[in-house]
Amino acid sequence: MNGVASLSAAHRVAVFGGTHGNELSGIALVGLWLRDGAEIRRRGLEVRPFMANPRAVQERARYIDTDLNRAFTPENLSSFQGEDLPYEVKRAQEINQIFGPMGSPDAYDVIFDLHNTTSNMGCTLILESSNDHFNLQMVHYIKHAVAPVTCSVLLNDHPRLHYSTTRSVAKHPIGVEFLPCTVEVYRVVERVDYPRDSNGNISAMVHPDLQDCDWEPLNPGDPMFQMFDGRTVQYKGDCTVYPTFINEAAYYEKQQAFVMTKKETLNANGIKVTKS
Numbered sequence: 001m002n003g004v005a006s007l008s009a010a011h012r013v014a015v016f017g018g019t020h021g022n023e024l025s026g027i028a029l030v031g032l033w034l035r036d037g038a039e040i041r042r043r044g045l046e047v048r049p050f051m052a053n054p055r056a057v058q059e060r061a062r063y064i065d066t067d068l069n070r071a072f073t074p075e076n077l078s079s080f081q082g083e084d085l086p087y088e089v090k091r092a093q094e095i096n097q098i099f100g101p102m103g104s105p106d107a108y109d110v111i112f113d114l115h116n117t118t119s120n121m122g123c124t125l126i127l128e129s130s131n132d133h134f135n136l137q138m139v140h141y142i143k144h145a146v147a148p149v150t151c152s153v154l155l156n157d158h159p160r161l162h163y164s165t166t167r168s169v170a171k172h173p174i175g176v177e178f179l180p181c182t183v184e185v186y187r188v189v190e191r192v193d194y195p196r197d198s199n200g201n202i203s204a205m206v207h208p209d210l211q212d213c214d215w216e217p218l219n220p221g222d223p224m225f226q227m228f229d230g231r232t233v234q235y236k237g238d239c240t241v242y243p244t245f246i247n248e249a250a251y252y253e254k255q256q257a258f259v260m261t262k263k264e265t266l267n268a269n270g271i272k273v274t275k276s
């Protein structure tokens, strides 16, 4: 690898709000940009604001039938378009029609999906791949652009998910070159559930020393949960980890008290935009 990747210029970008209908920042911003898109217009780029789950937005609910943000599986996207499908599965198919098909040359180059969290994570970017050099360069750029505000990067490496961010044929190449760079990320290593009793009921809360300490080091022996009977559950691992999504309200149904991550530095190749 020579450290420079040649990519076609990105020319179609979508900004999604309301993937979860109870997360108001993206809903407000996309609503604003649907009425007047001047703020997100860029020369040579088609930028499209889009309300991802309008029925959930209308009902101020996270979703109607099932979590849209988990609905883009190959099985869902290829299942027969019948009336009986859950609303979000039908919606995932529509979104895949408009902005994909996923993995095809026709797919949009970039989709920004705007979310909120009830955890104390601050501004966070979520990466789906550790070797998508386009996205790594973009994340590096955003982190520097928002400084001194910190913006952590959560790496949720998922080999089955591939977003076609760079394969489209560009009509208006942007003459920008990016030097190789490094990005500090927090790689998801484990999803930790609450302690439960023999009936499956939650029997502890996140320990006060851990609550709101997203992205901070959790060392072996540090308190992790406080049992309802008063005992403390310590972290028993053998190395320092960085919990995040701590006590996220939407994740009770996903049996998840927090996500355990490890800190890592990724190297992004330099990027040279090819003419096309």
Ligand SMILES: [Zn+2]
Pocket: 019, 020, 023, 114, 115, 116
């Ligand atoms: Zn969300």
